[in-house]
Amino acid sequence: NEGREYVLRRILRRAVRYGSEVLKAPEGFFSRLVRIVVEAMGDVFPELKQHEARIGDIIAAEEASFGKTLVKGIEKFKKAAQDVQGRILSGQDAFILWDTYGFPLDLTQLMAEERGLIVDVDGFNNAMDEAREKSRSARNKKLSFQQAGGAIVMDADATSALHKKGVSTTDDSFKFVWFQPHESVIKAIYNGSEFMENATAGDDVGIVLESTSFYAEQGGQVFNLSEIFDTGYLDGSFGSFQVCNVQIFGGFVLHIGSLSGVSGKFSVGDKVTCKVDYDRRRLIAPNHTCTHMLNFALREVLGNHVDQKGSIVLPEKLRFDFSHDPNRDGAINADHLRKIEAIVNEQIKSELDVYSKEVTLAEAKRINGLRAVFGEVYPDPVRVVAVGKKVEDLLADPENKEWSSISSELCGGTHITNTREAKAFALLSEEGIAKGVRRITAVTTESALKAMELGGLLLKEVDDASNMEVRLLEKKVASLKTTVDSASIPAAQKADIRAKIAQLQNQLKKAQKKIAEQNMQRAVTTATELAEVAAKEGKTFCVTRIDVGLDAAALREAVSKVIQQKGMPVMVFSIDETTNKAVVYAGVPEKSEQSKLLEVSEWLTNALGPLKGRCGKGKGGLATGQGTDGSHVKEAMDLATSFASMKLK
Numbered sequence: 001n002e003g004r005e006y007v008l009r010r011i012l013r014r015a016v017r018y019g020s021e022v023l024k025a026p027e028g029f030f031s032r033l034v035r036i037v038v039e040a041m042g043d044v045f046p047e048l049k050q051h052e053a054r055i056g057d058i059i060a061a062e063e064a065s066f067g068k069t070l071v072k073g074i075e076k077f078k079k080a081a082q083d084v085q086g087r088i089l090s091g092q093d094a095f096i097l098w099d100t101y102g103f104p105l106d107l108t109q110l111m112a113e114e115r116g117l118i119v120d121v122d123g124f125n126n127a128m129d130e131a132r133e134k135s136r137s138a139r140n141k142k143l144s145f146q147q148a149g150g151a152i153v154m155d156a157d158a159t160s161a162l163h164k165k166g167v168s169t170t171d172d173s174f175k176f177v178w179f180q181p182h183e184s185v186i187k188a189i190y191n192g193s194e195f196m197e198n199a200t201a202g203d204d205v206g207i208v209l210e211s212t213s214f215y216a217e218q219g220g221q222v223f224n225l226s227e228i229f230d231t232g233y234l235d236g237s238f239g240s241f242q243v244c245n246v247q248i249f250g251g252f253v254l255h256i257g258s259l260s261g262v263s264g265k266f267s268v269g270d271k272v273t274c275k276v277d278y279d280r281r282r283l284i285a286p287n288h289t290c291t292h293m294l295n296f297a298l299r300e301v302l303g304n305h306v307d308q309k310g311s312i313v314l315p316e317k318l319r320f321d322f323s324h325d326p327n328r329d330g331a332i333n334a335d336h337l338r339k340i341e342a343i344v345n346e347q348i349k350s351e352l353d354v355y356s357k358e359v360t361l362a363e364a365k366r367i368n369g370l371r372a373v374f375g376e377v378y379p380d381p382v383r384v385v386a387v388g389k390k391v392e393d394l395l396a397d398p399e400n401k402e403w404s405s406i407s408s409e410l411c412g413g414t415h416i417t418n419t420r421e422a423k424a425f426a427l428l429s430e431e432g433i434a435k436g437v438r439r440i441t442a443v444t445t446e447s448a449l450k451a452m453e454l455g456g457l458l459l460k461e462v463d464d465a466s467n468m469e470v471r472l473l474e475k476k477v478a479s480l481k482t483t484v485d486s487a488s489i490p491a492a493q494k495a496d497i498r499a500k501i502a503q504l505q506n507q508l509k510k511a512q513k514k515i516a517e518q519n520m521q522r523a524v525t526t527a528t529e530l531a532e533v534a535a536k537e538g539k540t541f542c543v544t545r546i547d548v549g550l551d552a553a554a555l556r557e558a559v560s561k562v563i564q565q566k567g568m569p570v571m572v573f574s575i576d577e578t579t580n581k582a583v584v585y586a587g588v589p590e591k592s593e594q595s596k597l598l599e600v601s602e603w604l605t606n607a608l609g610p611l612k613g614r615c616g617k618g619k620g621g622l623a624t625g626q627g628t629d630g631s632h633v634k635e636a637m638d639l640a641t642s643f644a645s646m647k648l649k
Contacts, residue, residue: 010104012059013066017107020067021074027067031060054305057328058436065435066102073101077108081115091123098124099131152192152206152247152256159250161195162188162208169251171211174274175230176356176414178281182213182274189268190254198267199259206254207234207241213274214255215281215414216248228288228313228413232277238266281414283315286422286444289354289415290344291318293387293425294440295371296407297343298322301336305329308373309437313413317428317443325436332438334495337427340440341490344425347387347407351420356411357391358383367394369404378410385411387419424448426490443488455489455497462500470511471549471578477504519548520557523572527558531566540594541569541644543637549576552624555585559622563587569594569648571607571640575630582611582627582636590621598647607640 012030019025034056042049080093089112097103109119167187174182188208189196199205217229234241234255245256259266291311298306302324310321324332361380364370372378384391387407394403416422426448429441443451458480465476484497526546534542542562548554555572562570571586586604588595601618604625608615611627618624627636 009062010106012062013102013104014107014110016063016066017070017074017103017111020070028060028063030063031056034059054328057325061325061328061436069101073097073103076101077103077111081112081117084117087117089117089119091120091125092127094119094121094124095127095131098128152190152204152254154190154206154247154249154252154254156250158190158195159252162252165195167208167252168210170209170248170253172214172216172248172253174211174213175215177213179278180213182211184209184211184272184274186266186268186270186272188252189266198265201239201259201261201264204256204258206247206256208252208254209234209272209274212246212253212255213276214243214246214253215276216246216253228284230276230281233260233275234272235275236266236270236272238270239264241266241272280315283445284313285414285416287315287318288313288413289387289419290348290422290425290442290444291320292371292385292407292409292411292415293344293347293419294318294320294340294427294442295322295409296387297340298440300343301339302332303329308371316447317441320440320442321433321437322440323436324438326432328436332430334492337430337490337495338492341425341427341492344427348419348422348425350388351418352388353418354385354387354415355390356383356385356415359391359395363395363398364410366398367403367408368399368401369406369408370394371407371409379412382410383412385409385413385415421445422448424452426451427492428488429491447488451489452493454487455493458484458487458489459493459497459500462497462504465504466507470508470515473504473508473511477501477508480504516551516553519551519554522546523548523551523554523558524561527562527570527572528565531562531568531570535566535568540648541571541598542566543571543573543640543644545573545575545633545637547577548574550574550579550581550583550626552583552585555583556622556624559585559587563589563621567592569598569600569603569644571603571644573633573637575633577630580628580630582613582630582633583624584608584611584613584615584627584636585622585624586618586640587622594648595621598644603640603643603647606643607636610635610639 016030019029020027034052038048038052048055076093077097080089080097084090089108094105094108097108098105105119105121105124109121112119165188186207187210189199190206190208191199191203192206196205214230214232215228229246230243231245232243234243238259240260241255241257242260243255243257247254247256291313295306295308298320305323307323308320309323312319326332358381361378361382364382364384367384370384384394385408386394389403389406389408394400394408423445425442425444427440427442428451429439431439433439442448462480465473465480468476481501484494484501487494489497523546527542527544530544531542546555546558551574555574558572559570562568567589569586569588571584574583576582584604584607586600586607588598588600588603600621600623601615604615604618604623608625608627610629610632612629613625613627615623615625
C-alpha cells in the first residue's frame with residue numbers, strides 16, 4: 001500500500017467507484033477499456049501491444065478485488081455521511097474506509113466533496129499513526145535488542161552532522177576480503193539520538209569507523225529481514241565491542257552493539273581491530289548466491305513475468321518472494337518446483353565461478369538479461385554479480401542473447417567464489433503470501449543434503465509400507481502422514497511422497513473394506529450355525545466367540561441375523577490379539593417373552609465385568625460394549641451363560 005504501485009491502485013479505485021456508482025457501468029467495465037487505450041497509444045508505447053493481455057488481466061484482478069468491498073464501503077460511507085454533524089467527516093470513519101474497505105483517502109475526500117463535506121485529514125493521520133504504533137509495539141514485543149540486531153538508525157540530520165564535523169564516509173572496500181583482521185579508528189559514536197565522545201559497558205550504541213571489513217546490509221532492504229550483514233567484534237585496548245548488526249546510512253557504516261563485560265570505556269579516536277565472524281558469513285554467502293540462481297531458475301521455468309518482490313537471506317535458510325498470480329499465470333505444481341530445484345543444482349554441479357565487478361549503472365543496464373529489483377534505487381557505480389561468466393565478457397558484448405541464459409544481477413552482497421561451495425540446493429516450500437506474490441523457502445550446503453537424504457529415507461519407508469499387513473498399515477500410514485507433513489524435505493519430493501501415501505490410504509481402504517466384508521460373512525455364518533446347534537440342544541439362548549478383531553459392525557450383523565432367523569437371545573465376543581481388547585455385542589428379541597425376563601444392557605454389563613469393560617444403555621434390543629482385558633474372555637462367557645440361564649428359567 002505504498003509507492004508507485006499504490007498510486008496506480010488509487011487511480012484505478014477512484015475510476016471503478018465513479019464508473020460503478022455515478023455512471024452505473026457494468027461490473028468489470030474498466031478492464032475492457034484496455035483495448036481502446038492500446039489502439040490509441042500502442043504506436044507510441046509499443047510495450048502496451050506486447051503486454052495487452054497481461055495488463056488487462058492485472059486490471060481485471062484489481063477491479064474484481066476492489067469490487068468485493070466496494071458496495072459495502074459505499075454503504076459505510078453513506079451512513080457515516082448521514083451521521084455527520086456539520087460539514088466534517090471524521091478521520092476515524094475515513095480510516096475505517098481505508099483499513100477495512102480499501103478506500104484510499106483521496107477517494108473518500110472526493111466522495112465527501114460530492115456531498116459538500118470535508119474529511120478530517122488530521123484525524124485520519126492520527127488514526128493511521130495509532131494503528132502503526134500498535135503494529136510496531138506488537139513487533140517490538142517479539143524482538144529483543146539482540147534479535148533485532150540493534151534498533152539504531154541514523155537519519156539525514158545525523159549524517160549531515162558527521163559531514164559538518166569533517167568525518168569522511170566509511171571506506172568499506174575491505175568487506176570483500178575474507179579471514180583477515182582489519183585495523184581502523186573510531187570516528188564517531190551514536191546512541192540513536194545524539195553523538196557521544198565516549199561510551200561505557202552496557203551502552204547500546206553504533207560506532208562509525210574510518211574503514212571497515214564488516215559487510216553492512218545493503219540496498220533498501222527492510223531492517224533486520226535480509227540479515228546479509230556481518231557480526232563479530234571490534235577489539236581495542238578498552239576490551240571487546242560485540243557487533244550484532246551493521247547498517248549503512250549515507251555512506252557511513254554503523255557497527256551496532258555494545259561493549260562486552262561489566263566495565264570498560266571507549267572513545268572517539270580509539271584504535272580497533274575488526275574481527276568479522278567469518279563462520280557466519282560463510283553460511284550466508286551460499287544462500288545469497290543461490291538466491292540469485294533461484295531468481296534465474298524461476299524465470300526459466302515460469303516465465304519472464306517473474307519479478308523479485310523481496311528476499312531474506314539468513315545463515316540457516318533463504319526466502320525469496322516473487323510476482324506470480326496462479327489465476328493469471330497458472331498454478332505452480334510439483335513438476336515446476338522440481339525443475340526449478342534441478343536448474344539450481346545443475347549450476348552447483350557445474351562448478352561455475354561467481355564473478356563480480358563494479359561498473360557504471362549505465363553500462364550495467366545495457367547487459368541483456370541483467371536482473372534488478374523493480375523500484376530499487378541503485379548507486380552509481382554499481383556492482384554486477386554474474387554466475388558462470390566474467391562481468392568483463394558481459395560488458396564487451398552487452399546485447400548478446402546468450403547472457404539471458406545465465407544469472408546476472410545488480411548486487412552489493414557477499415557471495416561464494418564458485419557454485420560448488422553451495423554443495424546442494426533444496427527447495428522446501430512454495431506458498432502464496434499476498435495477492436499475486438509467492439514465496440519460496442530453501443536451504444543449501446549441509447542442510448540441503450540432509451533434507452534430500454531425509455526425503456529419500458521417507459520415500460523408501462512409504463514404498464516399504466505397501467507390503468505391510470493391513471492391521472499394521474493403518475497406524476503406519478497415519479504416522480507417515482504426520483512425519484512427512486512436518487519434515488524439512490524438498491517440496492517436490494514431499495508432493496511425491498504425499499501422492500504415494502494417498503495411494504496407500506486407498507489401498508488400505510480397499511483392504512479394510514474386503515476384510516470387513518469377510519468378517520461380516522464369517523460372523524453371520526458362524527453365529528447362525530451355532531444358534532441352530534443351541535436350539536437343537538434345547539437351549540433358549542446362545543453365547544459364543546467369533547474373533548473378528550474389534551469389528552463391531554460384523555458382530556452387530558451376526559446378532560441381528562440370529563434374532564431375525566432364530567428369535568433367540570444371543571451374545572457374541574471377539575478379541576483383538578494385538579491390543580488384548582474385547583468387543584461384545586448382545587441382543588434380545590424385542591417384545592418377546594425373553595425380553596421380559598432378560599434385559600439386554602443388564603446382561604451385557606454383567607458379562608463385561610471380567611473384561612474390565614462397560615456398555616451403553618442399548619436400543620432396540622441390542623447393546624454393545626468394549627473391554628480392556630481380553631485375557632478373561634472365558635470367564636466373561638461363563639458369566640454371561642450363567643446369568644442368562646438364571647433369568648430364563
